[in-house]
Amino acid sequence: MSDHDDHEVREYNGIRLERIREHVWEIPREGGMNVPARVLASEALLEQIGDDKTLQQLRNATHLPGIADRAICMPDGHQGYGFPVGGVGATDVETGCISPGAIGYDINCGVRMMRTNLTYDDVVGHEEELVDALFANVPSGLGGGGIVEADRGTLEAILNRGVDWALEHGYAVEDDLAHCEDEGMRPDADPDAVSQKAKDRGKNQIGSLGSGNHFLEVQRVTDIFRPEVATEFGLEADQIVVLIHCGSRGLGHQICTDYLRRIEQEHGDLLAELPDKELAAAPAGSELAEEYYGAMCAAINFAWVNRQLIMHRTRRVFERVFDREWESMEMELLYDVAHNIGKKEVHEVGVDAEGRPAAPDDAVDRTERELYVHRKGATRAFPAGRPELPAAYRDVGQPIIIPGSMGAGSYVLRGGEESMAVSFGSTAHGAGRTMSRTQAKNEYWGETVQEELRDQEKIYVKAQSGATVAEEAPGVYKSVDEVVRVSDELGIGDKVARTFPVCNIKG
């Protein structure tokens, strides 16, 4: 491709980046940085990333104790609370730390895709009926309750066992568990570490989309890029699929709030050393780090049950609208991926003479270490062969689902061979916003957006609030095509298929 020497350095808000190779930009280590940072982006995407506080937050993340190799920003990165959305940072579980802000308020926000054997022709003419039925049956918006109301014991079981609870109670089939990241259950969950306030907020939100960028979308497959992988994933052109994007609602949000406050109270010493209070972290090995990890894992399980119940309800809605059993429509889960998560994983990293993570310049060896991998607005992208992958995908690489805006459609990718070396086995998670919600509401009017999508694109959108439609207008997002192109060209997540929206319901 084009290599221009005079384009090798960029500077945004006083932060200098050096171009390492195509789509890889490095902030060299200096001052209090423990490691360098890298941005994975095309020139066009880097321009947008340089706009706000993203690079500052990425550089701040390199100050986290025990951070390994480098902090990384994905092509869809933008500023978040303390740490970029689209950021990945891996810290040593013995000598490092865990940072709630580097995981996100919406713990296990994520996406699942369900296949069907319907084609677009089967749905044309039924869009309004379908979108109305979905909207009437899948709870969305800020209030409104969920699909099940949990008593104390039920919530405890959900937090402990995730989708395994849903299986026991008829909301899932065995096959659903086999097609979910971690089989829909994080074993390290500790419900006792979840405050009563968090539990109270979550108990009537199980099976609800929430608001903001969360949605349920019926889509059609428009493009297949790797036919042999698409076949393994059960995808083909013209097929109807369903995408569900939501997280852990008030429960995860409250856990993040609770632990940020406790870190401030109990670990002010570490906090004082960090460049931003929002990056607050609990030292590895502390009681608080263990409690937060246990609570966070419980929220992970909660979010998986949330998406499972919504999928279960969606199957029922399709049964009524198309007057067939869901099994005969082959409404099977393709995969469920988390994109706001912290997880203990083993990776090969640079280490010093004592075997502790060290910057590439100081490392005397590379060895396997157990790390807290913080993925905030980033998706796990493990390639073929990783033992964490379910049997169905172990030989082909994990499916990765990257939702675009409600006017753009989404992508299915496959975990790329380079992801372990480049990004701790991670890739992007979406298109990334280009403007604030407030700005979006000034630029767009919800009803107009809906009419244009229907009349020009045959996309049927139904929402609780017109303001939400304006905030999520297609024009407020970066190009998902460009984000995915970078992932594909870096070899961290390979393009498999593209979809286009048919019906969309949201808060």
Add this chain to the structure above:
DNA sequence: ATGTGC
């Protein structure tokens, strides 16, 4: 993202 707020 979020019963959108110290």
